Amino acid sequence: MLLPMSREYQNINTIITDASCFILLEKINGLDILEKLYGTVTTTPEIAAEYGKRLPLWVNVNAVNNRDLLYTYAELVDIGEASAIALAQEVTSPSLILDDLKGRKLAQQLNLEFTGTIGVLVLARQRKVIPLLLPYFEKIKSTNFRISNDFLQTLLDKYDI
Numbered sequence: 001m002l003l004p005m006s007r008e009y010q011n012i013n014t015i016i017t018d019a020s021c022f023i024l025l026e027k028i029n030g031l032d033i034l035e036k037l038y039g040t041v042t043t044t045p046e047i048a049a050e051y052g053k054r055l056p057l058w059v060n061v062n063a064v065n066n067r068d069l070l071y072t073y074a075e076l077v078d079i080g081e082a083s084a085i086a087l088a089q090e091v092t093s094p095s096l097i098l099d100d101l102k103g104r105k106l107a108q109q110l111n112l113e114f115t116g117t118i119g120v121l122v123l124a125r126q127r128k129v130i131p132l133l134l135p136y137f138e139k140i141k142s143t144n145f146r147i148s149n150d151f152l153q154t155l156l157d158k159y160d161i
Contacts, residue, residue: 013093015041016084019050020099020145021117028139030121031056036129037120042091044083065090077102088112099145118147118155125159133160 015038022043025031034041035058042060043051055061064070064086073082081103088094089110096114098104107114115123121137124130137152 014088014091015095015097016088016091017041017043017047017097018084018099018103019043019047019080021097021120022047022051022055024099024117024140024143024145025120026053027143027145028136030130030136030139033120033124033129034058037124037127041097042087044080044087046083047080050080062087073106077106081106085110085112117145118152122155122159 015034017034021034022031025033035056040058040060042062043055045061045063048055048061064083066086066089069089070079070082070086073085076082077085078100081098081100084096084098085103085107088096088107089112094112096107096112097117097120098107098114099116104114104116118140121130121133125133130136133156137156140147140152141149
């Protein structure tokens with residue numbers, strides 16, 4: 001189950017996001033939620049290229065130093081997720097935003113903190129960055145983002161009360 005990040009927010013130094021988070025939040029007019037929630041987020045040149053649009057000024061783009069590690073991970077997951085996961089191993093107290101199942105499994109194997117875009121929205125609701133989840137979830141249903149309606153309803157029942 002995707003839930004907000006389990007660590008306390010103040011213990012997270014670097015939020016690293018994959019392209020899917022940028023893409024989905026842009027589609028539902030919620031890209032600014034990342035800035036309101038975290039201030040700045042970090043991504044990689046590989047992810048920036050995958051996103052394909054100009055990133056806001058509050059997004060830091062950092063390249064992975066250990067290219068061997070990046071290419072090793074790229075044999076297991078897509079290059080965007082590989083770069084995010086490799087970068088997470090080079091910074092202090094990272095937390096990843098990953099939606100891809102293979103990427104999340106690799107992050108879990110490496111004991112890296114992570115959430116998904118839906119988890120970001122739930123955290124935004126909990127911290128009163130957004131008033132309700134329902135309008136965002138309705139917009140998500142009109143995109144090609146794959147998520148169970150039952151799961152979204154469970155989150156609405158729990159957090160949109």
